[in-house]
Amino acid sequence: MPSPASPTDALRRLIGLRWLSIGTMLGVLLFVPWLLDIPLPGAALLPVAVTLIAINGLSMLRAARISAIHPAELFAQLCIELAAWSAFLYFTGGATNPLISLLLPLVAIGAAILPGRWAWLLAVLAVVAYSVLWDFNEQLDIYDSGLAVHWHLAGMWLTFALSAGVIVWYVVRMTAAIRRRDQALAEARESSLRSERIVALGNLAAGAAHELGTPLGTMAIVAGELARNPGLDDDTRADAEILLTQIAHCKTILGGLTLRAGSLRAEGGSTMAADAWLAGIIERWRSQRPHVPLATRIDCGDPAPTLVADTTLEQAIHNLINNAADADPAGIECEAGIDGAELVIRVLDRGPGMPVDEAAPRSPGQGLGIGLLLAGSAAERCGGSIRFAPRPGGGTIATLSLPLANLQP
Structure with a gap:
């Protein structure tokens, strides 16, 4: 996809400006003889406008079919515009025609979109065209010299206003495109930095998974012996069994760590209904933290949509x-x-809430912890997002939004 300030966008803007040029030429042909009583050589001027219309139509077809344009083509497009106006001015008084100032916006636009050498070459061609039209032209028949001076000054004012409007319109659009490009680059850099952090965390997690295997095995043996010790009271034995369950969970998590890292959908992931998938995640969480009450409300419709079980999203x-x-x-x-x-999941708490200066909804990865950084990355890979907002009455609402189209098989 081309960038916001790409040559293809510049070509489309040039096409729009050429329609303005064509409209100006046709307007001159139609209104000047009627309003100012100045005869114009329509037989010579009309083919210039018709040729521009044909060229602009072909340019529109080309712009719709290509994704990259060489600056030389943009230079050629501006040269066509320069040649058309030079021909139009040749038959309407040359340098004495106030419309001669319309050559200046072409130079300004060329300076904005062309590399330096092409822009300078266009400026030289515009100066040459102006100089040639100074001596070589066909003067119009204007019988009242006083009226001619008056309409010449009026035409200069109109041309100046039109030139100023065209330059401002084009430069403002170019500036907006550059701002959008800079914003896209900043977002790309931020995403790259976030990805680097996640890769570093993945390497750290892989090393930790390797090193934790042995102590977890030792803990499992000790906890198993405690659970089988007949001399322990029932409460202590129950605690030992809970400890065994938690160790088993840790070993399961470590065993699947490499499968979960960096994968949008787990290899061999099975499909299941959305409500069943969510219920399974919640039950697994409850088994790991049974002492924290968790109230759930799951309503995914009847029947619920079928999803691919994604371990990164589960995490x-x-x-x-x-x-x-x-x-x-x-x-x-x-x-x-x-x-x-979208599948929308909201997690609500009555904790201390968000600081006042951070009360606006925000994305993950802004100092909220490694777990939420990884959660945000998993959501983004699925085309979703996580947002945080204050909960009325105190606490925080975390909202995970996931496009169904990216989750379904």
């Missing part, structure tokens, strides 16, 4: 719920449903 939802539980261990809520073409 994202898990991290959002974890974040809320850390902020409010007394109890949190999770709501999920279909909103148009």
Whole structure:
């Protein structure tokens, strides 16, 4: 896709300006003889406008079919415009015609969109055209010299106003395009930095997974022996069994870490209904943090849409719920449903909430922690987003929005 200030966009703007030139030429042919009683050689001028119309039509077809244009082609387009106006001015008084000032916007536009050498060459050609029209032209028959001076000054004013409007319009659009390009570059740099952080975290996680295998195995053996010790009371034995369950969860997470890292959809992921997928994620979270109450409301319609079980998104939802539980261990809520073409998951807590200067909704990856950084990355890879907003009455609402089209098989 071309950038906002690409040569193809410049060509489209030149096509629009050429329609303005054609309209100006036809307007002169139509109104000057009628309003000013100045005869014009229509037989010589009309072919100039018709030729420009044909060239502009061909340029429109070309602009619609190509994705890259060499600056030399833009230079050629401006030269065509320069030649057309030079021919038009030749038959209407040459340098004495106030419309001669319309050559200046062409030079200004060339300076804005062409490389230096092409822009200078266009300026030289415009000066040469002006100089040639100074001596070589066909003067118009104007019988009243006083009236001619008056209309010449009026034409100079009109040409100046038109030239100023064209230059401002074009430069403003170019400036806006440059701003959009700079913003896109800034967003790309931010995304690149975020991706580098995620890659670094992935390398760190891979090393941690390798190193934690042995201590987790030792912990599992010790916890198993404690759970089988007949001398322990029931409460201690129950705690040992919970510890075994948590160790098993840790080993499962570490075992699937490499599959989850950097994958939009897990290899071999199965398809299931959206409500069943979400219910499974919530139940797995409850098994890991049974002491934090979690109220859920899942309404994905009947029947619920079928999704591909995505482990990276499972981890994202898990991290959002974890974040809320850390902020409010007394109890949190999770709501999920279909909103148009999106699956929307909201996690609500009554924790301390967001700072006043951060109360506006924002994207992840802005100092909210590694878990939410990874959750945001997983959402972005699916074309979704995570936003945070204050909850009325205190607390925070985290909203995960995922396009259904990117989740369905």
